[in-house]
Amino acid sequence: MGSGTSGGVPVIGCGCPVCASADRRDKRMRSSLYVKGNSGERIVIDTGPEFRLQALNSCIKHIDFVLITHTHADHIHGLDDLRQLSRAVPMRVYVSEGGADDIRERFAYIWRKTQRGGGKPRIDLRTVTGPFSFENLDITPVPVKHGKMDVLGWKLRENSGTGHIEAAYITDCSFISEESLSLLKNISCLILGALRMNSHETHFSFDEALETVKRIGSPRLSKVFFTHIADEHFHAEIAEYCARWRDKNDMLNTEILPAYDGLEIDL
Numbered sequence: 001m002g003s004g005t006s007g008g009v010p011v012i013g014c015g016c017p018v019c020a021s022a023d024r025r026d027k028r029m030r031s032s033l034y035v036k037g038n039s040g041e042r043i044v045i046d047t048g049p050e051f052r053l054q055a056l057n058s059c060i061k062h063i064d065f066v067l068i069t070h071t072h073a074d075h076i077h078g079l080d081d082l083r084q085l086s087r088a089v090p091m092r093v094y095v096s097e098g099g100a101d102d103i104r105e106r107f108a109y110i111w112r113k114t115q116r117g118g119g120k121p122r123i124d125l126r127t128v129t130g131p132f133s134f135e136n137l138d139i140t141p142v143p144v145k146h147g148k149m150d151v152l153g154w155k156l157r158e159n160s161g162t163g164h165i166e167a168a169y170i171t172d173c174s175f176i177s178e179e180s181l182s183l184l185k186n187i188s189c190l191i192l193g194a195l196r197m198n199s200h201e202t203h204f205s206f207d208e209a210l211e212t213v214k215r216i217g218s219p220r221l222s223k224v225f226f227t228h229i230a231d232e233h234f235h236a237e238i239a240e241y242c243a244r245w246r247d248k249n250d251m252l253n254t255e256i257l258p259a260y261d262g263l264e265i266d267l
């Protein structure tokens, strides 16, 4: 639902060519994913500041639960807009242990007793301790590093009558351990944070993200999309860069592209 870095693109007050671009693929709301399982499962990963707009754009009417990667503002500050989706049942929000403390502190009003009709979301905060299942989906947290911070990627595996499909969403990330990498060896689709060309302390650059794709080495990996993209490059430029890298690294079975807001990936 969103493919941009923390400030979004266009950046407030920035007149750079990417921020001024007329290509709609260069408009990047804060990173977020809406997952529709084949058995009707509906999940959102991260509720950033534009969650309301994204939910409207994606025609969301109901979700079963929310998965949080980490508690930076650009990933959770739309949490209040779960209000409309938690009227009937409190919304389950899965988050790491430290992340749960952050959310309770930052959104303290949600758990404070106030007058009725106060217009608050109903949040059922769940601390993630390991993989869990919902309907036909197996959900696995994938611990990764975002600078010095421990954050979560999420792997989703759908069990269908004919086999299974695995996909992973790993946004803000600068290091993946061998152990976490081994969780990704059967994925066919990866959505991976890749900020810009130049290196950054807490995010993969394009080259580091591409090297990670190579390290995963899943023979099934047929689709890779970059997300959490800054305003330094046009969508078209990044697509061309990834295509050249694929040719050079003989990875022609893997499509690698920058994501854009509203992109739908059919697995």
Ligand SMILES: [Zn+2]
Residues within 6 Å of the ligand: 005, 006, 072, 074, 075, 172, 228
């Ligand atoms: Zn972020």
Ligand SMILES: [Zn+2]
Residues within 6 Å of the ligand: 070, 072, 146, 172
């Ligand atoms: Zn972050």
